[in-house]
Amino acid sequence: MKLRFSSNDMQELNFVREYAEGFGVDTSIGMKEIKSSFAYKGVESNSHRIYLPGVIVSMFEGIRSTGYEYGLESDFPYMQMHFEISTNGCEYFPKAGTEPETLIYTGQHALLFYPALKGQLKYLPMANAFSVEIELTIDFLRRIFNNDLGVLRTFGESIEKLQPSIMGNRSHPITPRMKEVIFEIRRCAYTGSLKKIFVEAKVIELLTLQIDQINTGLDNPVTSLKREDIDKLHEVRDRILQNLVTPYSIEQLSRMAGLNRTKLQEGFKEVFGTTVFAYITQARMEQAKDMIVDGKYASIAEVASRIGYKNPQHFTAAFKRTFGYLPKDLKM
Incomplete structure (x- = not known):
């Protein structure tokens, strides 16, 4: 399972990230953490990744004095919970014109699925940026929903059919509780098995909050603002x-x-x-x-x-x- 990054502007963004099958974690407690940073051409980024079976939580903090973009290409189905806490946002444009664009701006979140990534990801300039990406496997989703993705409605149907989809067809506002859960993950003082249990529980809570908010919005549509x-x-x-x-x-x-x-x-x-x-x-x-x-x-x-x-x-x-x-x- 590979995700390829390519950039003409930043050599640091030309690399391949390899994923274990099913996002498996080869440690005794089933969790590992990796922290990294880079600085290049006006972009300073610090990342903190937490790996759990079927879940990868990535928290990014830094400064983007200029925007930047790079190509993405995966050889596996890709699902992500995305939260733009304090950034100007990011935009993903698939090369296939039939696939939906993902546009997530400051204070918004989205739940997205693509049978394979192939397109351009653009990050907008922002000082003191903080965003969170939580990658999920389909098997993880099936496990927590006992193999019934009906609660996800058409989004669940798209996953089963391996069709690209954004739940609710757009991004949605991050609620105060969502933000608090994210900060609970960031501030987590537990270690070892306790941290694994805590983080997985918080990921499931965040997913629950996303699904509930999006489904409520679908049931009670509002007039779009200019x-x-x-x-x-x-x-x-x-x-x-x-x-x-x-x-x-x-x-x-x-x-x-x-x-x-x-x-x-x-x-x-x-x-x-x-x-x-x-x-x-x-x-x-x-x-x-x-x-x-x-x-x-x-x-x-x-x-x-x-x-x-x-x-x-x-x-x-x-x-x-x-x-x-x-x-x-x-x-x-």
Whole structure:
């Protein structure tokens, strides 16, 4: 099983990655990890791969001062869960005009399948990029669904027929819970067999969240937004993330975006999968969690203040609603 990468711009991207049959792992615990990095022509990338039977989790972090692209060609059926956490996105264009393009931009995810890869993959420029790719075998999918891919609907039918497909026919917004699960994988402190069990469970949870969101969207279709409105909503989201301590009102955000209140609220939920204020709260809580775990701050009250809470009790209540436990529990 081979995946060939080819690039005219970056010699480092000319290589062949070999996969064990069924993504098998030749270690006693059935898991291995590989970390690597490279820097070339304005691109700095650090990767962390976790190999499990039937699953490969790849987390990429780095800087792309310029965009880059390369050719992909596989000799085996390729399935991937893809999450663009903080990037401008990536685009895959199959050479076969009959196959669907995969377009995944910042804050989006997709579940995709190709009987074989043969096309161009393009990464857009971005500082502080973070994306996650989880490769799955068909056998892994059959195992967790007990050989019944019916829950995947037409996507499952395409897999059985070895036909290219993107579940839901497009990319979808990453929800706060999806993002939290991804960060739980990245922060996992377990080792050995416990880490193997933990990571596999989180991959299955992520897949469940993807399938549920996509199926819900298929059952309750929404009106597509114009590209310019989506861009405005991304600008609002970026402004929120850059100024988490600022208590923006809906009116202020509406003026920033040049959208009326209703279009902002409904459009934001369509693009990002949650309400404006739920998104702000989740982002604040995730930042607070990282700050507490980091241990650089003297008290929970200081962390609360730094993410915009004047009242530590209000922060503690919001934190518990978000994660199900108290901030002080992270210090134990």
